[in-house]
Amino acid sequence: MVAFHASALDGVARNPALPTALLLRLLAFGRGGDRPPRGALQRAGLPESAVVAILAHPDPGARIDFAMSAWAEPSQRARLADDPSPKVRAALAYGPEVYDARTGVAPLPDAVCVRLLDDHAPSVRAALLESPHVAPSFVASMAAHHRAEARREAVRAWEVLPPGVRSALLADPDSEVRRAAALWECRRDTRVTAALLRDPRSAVEALRRGLLARADAEPYVAERAHLTALAENPSLPADLVERLAVDPDEAVRLAVSVRPELDETRRMAIDFTVGDHDRGDGVAWVRDGLADPEVLRRAATSAHPLLRRTAARSPHLPHDLLRLLAGVEDPVVENHLCIHHPDTPEEVLMRVFARLGGTFSAWMAETHPRFPREGLAARYADHPDGNYRRLAVRDPAATPALIERLSHDPEVWTRQAAARDPRLPLHRLREALHVRELASSAGTNPALPEDEMAAVLDRAGVPA
Template sequence: MGGPPAHVLAGLADHQEPLFRKAACRAWDRLADEARERLLHDEDPDVRQAAALQVCHEDEERTTWLVGRPGDGWQMAEVLARGRLTRELAERVVAEGERLAAIAGNPSLPPDLVARLAADPDPRVRLQVSARPELSESERAAIDYTVDAEDRLSTLDWVWERREDAAFLRRCAKSAHTWLRRSAAVCPGLPADAVELLAQDEDFAVRLLLAEFHPEPPPELLIDLYLNGTHRAVGMLVVRPGFPAAGLATRLGDSPDPRGRRLALRDPGLEPELLDRLSRDPETRADAGRDPRLPVARIRELLADPDRDAAAAAAANPALPAGTCAACSTAPGCRKSR
């Protein structure tokens, strides 16, 4: 569930309770300049911290103050990742060596420190450096980084900020860096040629992200991922508006893979003979039992099927006459149904 809308939060900027003033900072873009200044200088340190988090990307002084405050690990990582750094603070954090993965992608990190972290022993640090926006493809390739198939990587902020820039996204889609390609795959402004390119990408996550987030993913990509992907998310691709249906019966009705045969049931041109056969197939019987194109006589037979899933599916079939007894599969009027 989402939180209160921004206009409600913005109205709390002058509330007498610090907790509410702190909440108002989450609607920073809706606040007047005067309200922002009051929150940045609030008497309550937690309110000042919440406000400082909103401006630290352009304010060295507040970044330094935030780093010096005790706080949660995730918040400190956020400040170091995007807060504007003084030279002194950057050198100190790098020298301490404890939060290098957080600071390695910071846009204001001095170039010489970027170069130092590019050779850091920690692969997480090298990976962060390799995905910096100012690097060329050759500079990225010179860094010893890896992206494993199972690595969960958030979309790069600097890519998402240009999510409607077709030329820029095309370059990201052609990058040798998997993280850039994954980030481009979720952007709505991805041009058609880049969509086609990423649909054939060697990285499974790139293809899956494209299928999940692009407004018009290639139909063949959706089918391929559904039939061959092992990630649990592929099972949800059939609900995408662009998932194909026409022609699946001819293509997959005799597939050795039960997932393929189940897809055949989606075809609006499915022949009655194939539907009947799929209703007798142990792997597809339940799915076929839900199909309103199935003859009522066959639906009633499935009501008595020992396979409980098939019987339950038939009982929910909208073509089944109202009042049909699920206990004995008879027409309306059975004593057991009264």
């Protein structure tokens, strides 16, 4: 197949205006050895006839693509639970690899998860247990499962498990289940913490999270062992916290500086340094409280960069805290705001776009619902940087003549953006379908007439 025909076909498969008849024709493609384009398998709002065609497709790869679609309804994907291929069932059990960070993915129905968790193929069971899309209620229900690996994962729901269920997991016949349960229970029981400290596999995490008796903490301070983990422990006695606050190890002092009980004066009196990417996963007590107004206010109003950066991950920031963080002038804070908050100010989005063009954060900024649109054509159509000329296509006031001019731009990303725009004059849109680097973008253009879409399928050799 000629390269630009294949690219145009991929574009048409993703075209939101693709008629059902052509979609079904695409889905039948592959029964002779070629797989349907992924865009035809991973679309929002698939009609029932298309779902039936995918479920019956002879190529397991096509069914895998559908099983991992972030746009299909869970009830549609769930119909693959009895698929003959364990690879398809494993793909269904795990779910989408990549999805829109602003919306997430709805979990499969509990009844389907039950079947997948008892699948005869270990790969299917493992995929479900590793999936980030399983409902919390189902995670909790696994505490009574007959398989040890399921019970081990159930401890993630420890805080909502009834006391009797917790006790059963702590006394589980499987040692790994008992250890996983103890790593949660140690947060409230010094005896459990002490036992875990004797296990080299568990000691560091127990030091970080467990309820510590003073006698268990002091030897680590004296021997200077695992001090960074110990500095995070919420039960560490105050005098030991003060000793670690002046420790010669900068990483230890930094860990002390983010402790939740410190007031702002004491926190900022500690000698610490924060790098551009320190604590990429955030400060635990703030991360755990991203929906808690009090936690968010403490963190967002702090002078400590790591607390502000973690607070910026919350989509629940009230307007005053959002404005406060938007003015902090910390690139990490701005990146988090553009990825996680639905009301991020336009000026923040533009700064992220300008600073990080071509990165994930810049893409999230540009695709953010509040990214500016009006006035971009006048401001950027003749900008010396093609990355900015591309923004002119977003302007609702951009004329067809401007869109056509930009479809000839020296920068390929700008040409592709123009090729996707429905204002592109039809003669140029047809022409773009035969240009190697524009064919895919032109194929996605919702203004592409149905007969042109059908012609793309004909040229690509898709049977009628």
